[in-house]
Amino acid sequence: MTGISTDGATTDQAVPGRSATVEELYQAARSGHRRSLGRLLTHVERGGPQAETVSELAHPDSGSAHILGITGPPGAGKSTLVGQLVANLAASGRRPAVLAVDPSSPLTGGAILGDRIRMDVLPSASPPSNGRPQAGLGSASGETPRSSHAGEPGGVDQTSVAFIRSMATRGHSGGLALAVPLAVRLFDAVGYDPVIIETVGVGQVEVDVVGAADTALVVVTPGMGDAVQANKAGLLEVADVFVVNKADRPGANDVRRDLDLMLDLSHMTGQEAVGGYRPPIVMSAAIDGTGAVDVLAAAQAHLDYLDETDQRSMRRRQRIITEVRARLEQRLSQHTDLLLDSEAGRAVITSAEAGETPPTIASAALLDALLGRDH
Amino acid sequence: MSDPQLRVVLAKLGLDGHDRGIKVVARILRDAGMEVIYLGLRQTTGSIIAAAEQEDADAIGLSMHNAGHLTLSANMLKALEEAQLDIPVIIGGIIPDQDLDDLEKVGVAAVLGPGASAEEVAQAVRDAVEANLATNP
Numbered sequence: 001m002t003g004i005s006t007d008g009a010t011t012d013q014a015v016p017g018r019s020a021t022v023e024e025l026y027q028a029a030r031s032g033h034r035r036s037l038g039r040l041l042t043h044v045e046r047g048g049p050q051a052e053t054v055s056e057l058a059h060p061d062s063g064s065a066h067i068l069g070i071t072g073p074p075g076a077g078k079s080t081l082v083g084q085l086v087a088n089l090a091a092s093g094r095r096p097a098v099l100a101v102d103p104s105s106p107l108t109g110g111a112i113l114g115d116r117i118r119m120d121v122l123p124s125a126s127p128p129s130n131g132r133p134q135a136g137l138g139s140a141s142g143e144t145p146r147s148s149h150a151g152e153p154g155g156v157d158q159t160s161v162a163f164i165r166s167m168a169t170r171g172h173s174g175g176l177a178l179a180v181p182l183a184v185r186l187f188d189a190v191g192y193d194p195v196i197i198e199t200v201g202v203g204q205v206e207v208d209v210v211g212a213a214d215t216a217l218v219v220v221t222p223g224m225g226d227a228v229q230a231n232k233a234g235l236l237e238v239a240d241v242f243v244v245n246k247a248d249r250p251g252a253n254d255v256r257r258d259l260d261l262m263l264d265l266s267h268m269t270g271q272e273a274v275g276g277y278r279p280p281i282v283m284s285a286a287i288d289g290t291g292a293v294d295v296l297a298a299a300q301a302h303l304d305y306l307d308e309t310d311q312r313s314m315r316r317r318q319r320i321i322t323e324v325r326a327r328l329e330q331r332l333s334q335h336t337d338l339l340l341d342s343e344a345g346r347a348v349i350t351s352a353e354a355g356e357t358p359p360t361i362a363s364a365a366l367l368d369a370l371l372g373r374d375h
Numbered sequence: 376m377s378d379p380q381l382r383v384v385l386a387k388l389g390l391d392g393h394d395r396g397i398k399v400v401a402r403i404l405r406d407a408g409m410e411v412i413y414l415g416l417r418q419t420t421g422s423i424i425a426a427a428e429q430e431d432a433d434a435i436g437l438s439m440h441n442a443g444h445l446t447l448s449a450n451m452l453k454a455l456e457e458a459q460l461d462i463p464v465i466i467g468g469i470i471p472d473q474d475l476d477d478l479e480k481v482g483v484a485a486v487l488g489p490g491a492s493a494e495e496v497a498q499a500v501r502d503a504v505e506a507n508l509a510t511n512p
Binding site: 105 | 379380382402404405406407408410411415422425426428429430431460461508
């Protein structure tokens with residue numbers, strides 16, 4: 001489909017240098033040059049005109065990858081699980097990409113992105129629990145990358161077929177809401193499938209990002225509270241698949257029971273999904289790979305369900321609306337900044353500061369000024 | 376935020392379990408406003424290159440406390456050259472003074488010893504990135 005060489009190298013071609021245009025980087029990334037894809041992702045993170053060019057280039061080539069969102073509290077084992085999923089996917093001939101989102105420091109803007117360290121597993125170290133290779137989740141890709149690469153020593157094997165990118169939330173408001181969907185589209189366009197987004201389920205944006213995936217996996221662990229916690233709204237409501245990780249620890253079955261009860265209540269109150277879909281609860285111990293295959297099977301079953309009930313296209317439309325809205329809000333916010341910096345804007349602000357104009361009237365006047373402009 | 380956000384890959388190359396220092400450096404760089412992609416222990420030149428490519432790293436920081444710095448640094452720089460990656464490499468750890476010239480010769484951008492202050496560490500990274508951009512435009 002996209003002519004990707006499985007070893008990710010384009011040694012016989014000219015490698016785009018530091019001054020390469022976004023178009024050149026995109027073409028190189030499409031033919032499997034990972035450095036170029038890395039550069040493009042940096043453009044995506046920074047936003048601005050280059051990011052918009054990436055969006056326009058990737059748009060026609062995207063739309064086939066299965067988008068998986070994984071969220072859960074810190075320390076639940078998300079990254080370790082993702083490492084196992086990636087290893088299994090790579091071993092079964094898929095080309096997974098991972099976008100691992102971690103928080104930036106609100107004080108310094110810096111971040112320690114430590115997800116990769118948990119994803120350092122060999123596919124051969126985690127045989128499928130049912131003893132045979134998993135047929136794979138989704139079958140959109142007709143490519144069968146060489147799996148021999150997956151057996152190379154040194155812990156780099158999976159990254160030769162998989163692509164893992166760490167992304168810091170960075171301070172700017174709504175930045176994540178713009179960067180994540182674009183990064184996902186880029187991965188999709190250059191031939192990665194599935195695309196896995198991993199976030200800590202703490203902020204609304206993070207939960208939204210995962211909730212907007214085709215399949216949202218919520219990872220919980222024993223020792224996180226009882227059934228009352230499970231009924232608190234928010235994180236759990238976005239789940240299409242529950243993963244009870246650290247299932248080798250005491251209390252895992254209690255968690256499962258509590259989740260089951262919560263799902264029973266959803267059924268009683270009529271909040272069940274279309275066609276009576278009930279999020280499965282999968283037990284896993286990501287530390288040794290137990291259950292990773294079951295998680296992938298559950299994710300695939302959910303995708304099949306989406307396809308059967310025509311909900312996949314609905315989710316895609318929903319994602320597009322959300323992204324258009326986020327981009328529109330960003331544009332408006334830029335215009336707001338310009339207006340507040342302009343003479344007319346400052347006059348209104350000064351008047352508000354002096355207490356002559358209430359903030360309600362000041363903002364209404366500014367909005368009029370904003371809408372009156374032709375851009 | 377007009378400054379592009381620096382992204383630094385930090386790793387221990389080879390068999391060397393002393394990771395106290397690299398954790399301190401990770402924190403220093405974070406607090407200096409950089410994004411640190413922390414790979415931790417037992418990395419190979421291949422795994423570091425894969426991470427640097429995928430993460431579009433501006434610099435690579437390697438921590439060495441096992442007296443292997445001459446061999447390992449040379450291996451790393453050679454692997455980077457083969458992969459056509461012009462990313463500066465900074466070495467930190469226990470490095471005898473008499474080895475500094477040799478490290479410079481193989482292309483190490485900077486060496487930071489135990490006495491380096493937080494400011495020196497962050498500045499060494501910034502300087503290395505800047506010098507690299509100047510020589511590889």
